[in-house]
Amino acid sequence: xxxxxxxxxxxxxxxxxxxxxxxxxxxxxxxxxxxxxxxxxxxxxxxxxxxxxxxxxxxxxxxxxxxxxxxxxxxxxxxxxxxxxxxxxxxxxxxxxxxxxxxxxxxxxxxxxxxxxxxxxxxxxxxxxxxxxxxxxxxxxxxxxxxxxxxxxxxxx
Numbered sequence: 597x598x599x600x601x602x603x604x605x606x607x608x609x610x611x612x613x614x615x616x617x618x619x620x621x622x623x624x625x626x627x628x629x630x631x632x633x634x635x636x637x638x639x640x641x642x643x644x645x646x647x648x649x650x651x652x653x654x655x656x657x658x659x660x661x662x663x664x665x666x667x668x669x670x671x672x673x674x675x676x677x678x679x680x681x682x683x684x685x686x687x688x689x690x691x692x693x694x695x696x697x698x699x700x701x702x703x704x705x706x707x708x709x710x711x712x713x714x715x716x717x718x719x720x721x722x723x724x725x726x727x728x729x730x731x732x733x734x735x736x737x738x739x740x741x742x743x744x745x746x747x748x749x750x751x752x753x
Contacts, residue, residue, distance in 0.1 A: 608681045610750045611713070611722030619709040620680025625670060627662055629700040635666045662698040667739045671730045674706045685747035688723065692741030696732070703733040711742065721746050 609618075636642050644651035645661055652660045668690065675681075698704065708728040716723055723746050730739040 608683045610683065611724070611747050612749050614680075614682075614710055614713065614724065616710050616713055618680055619707070620675065620678040621708075622674035622678040622706040624703050624705040625674065626703045627670075627698055627700055629660055632660060632662050632666065632700060635663055635669075639663070639665070657697055657699075660700050662700075664694040664739070667694065667698050667704075667730055668692050668741075670704065671706050671728055671739060672743070674704075675708060675726075675728070678706065678708065680708070680710075682724075682745065682747045685721070685745055688744035688746055690741060690743050692739060694739050696736055696738040698730075698732070698738050702738075704730055704738065706730055716746065718746075720749050720751075722749055723747075 632646055636647050641663055643663075645655050645657055646652070646663055647660070649660060652658075706728050708726050710724050711727040712725040714723050723744060726743045726745055728741060728743065729737045732738050
């Protein structure tokens, strides 16, 4: 990746325009059975608790639930429309916990904040640790974790 490109959009913030503690919030999305089914088809994970209504109702979940990684995928995607955004960079990894099931019909959003920042040896880049909570319509944290993200510094920095 070349630190000179791509140009950032007006609402995005470079590494040196961010501080520890900066927060963002995303729009909401309502999870549907169709979304869960499409994710199952996309990944090939057709575990019955995700796709078989009778099996899922008889399980300890009491109904269809989303894949854990579907929740992580939604959280990451929602942040691209959140109130704190960055120019395209590089994801360096996740540390992510599944706390509660995500059920069809749940409306979820993400609250996130910059937890740490550090310089890199690579000129023009810095690394952020973004701590995120995926929250349902009842205010319950269903998933939580940290994302390490390498982002551009201002070109003139």
